[in-house]
Amino acid sequence: MKKIKLVTLAAALLISVSTFSSVGTVFAASTNNKNQTTKVGKSSIPTKYLNEMLTGLKSRSTTLNIFIEPNNPIGIQQDIKWAVNDWSKSTDKVKFKIVNDRNIANVRFTTGQISQLRVAMTFKDQSTTGNQTYIDRATIKIDPANFDKTKISNGGIRVAEHELGHAMGLADIHDTNLKYSTIMWYLDPNTGITQYDRDAIRYLYQIK
Incomplete structure (x- = not known):
């Protein structure tokens, strides 16, 4: 993904910049002001990094029903299934299920040419209830x-994991301090799913 900057589609408009929300104003957590860390369950994450990793969005459902379009090449289908398994082992409340009916899916993997600058994109259908904007459905396209x-x-595998992160509400990360610390690095992911990724999802979905 060295040539890619992943983007999202919201309200039928393609946007290149995610809207970041202050951690303290969107979600409730225990924050250590002195050390600038936020406690997430038994672990802690630097608050600055947590702010960067969240978009203010979250999936409306904590069960992601994933449909893999059959026209995806077999190698990419295997990549997606591995990525789904990795995320399944990384969070204990957001559930992942591969389904055979696209009509019940809220995450759909499709395939096709995108552009010379991108290898994958996540398109999101969003709606707002109260003060929270939710991801109702996500379509992930892999070139x-x-x-x-x-x-x-x-x-x-890493690209599919990255895109599933977007489907759950994680942002592209541009901070070079996090280049090797998150699957959400906006260019080629340099690692798989990390503790920062697990903590961000745990915090986002209020899993204590």
Whole structure:
């Protein structure tokens, strides 16, 4: 993903910048002001990084029903399934289920050419209830030209994990201090799902 800057589609308009919300005003958490950390369950995350990782959005459902369009090459299908399994092991309240009916899916993986600058994109249908904006459905498009079409690949897994992060409400990360600390780095992911990613999801969905 060295050439990519992932974007989202909201209200039928393609936008290139996510709207970041202050952690303290959107969600409730215990914050250590002296050390600038936010307690998440038994662990802590620097508050600055947590702010950067959240968009103010979250999935309306804590169960992601994932449909993989059959026209995805077999290698990319394997990448997606591996990524779903990785996320399933990384959070204990957001559930992931691969379904065979696109009509019941709230996350759909599709395929096709995007552009020379992007290898994957996440499009979001959003709605607001009260003060919270929710992701109702997400469509993730992966350009197969950038990945092995016949077998599973590490790069394909990481891109699918990154996009699933967007479907749950995580932001692209541009802070170079986090380049090797999160799956949400906006270029080529340099790592798989990390403790920062797990803490951000745990905090976002108020999993104590």
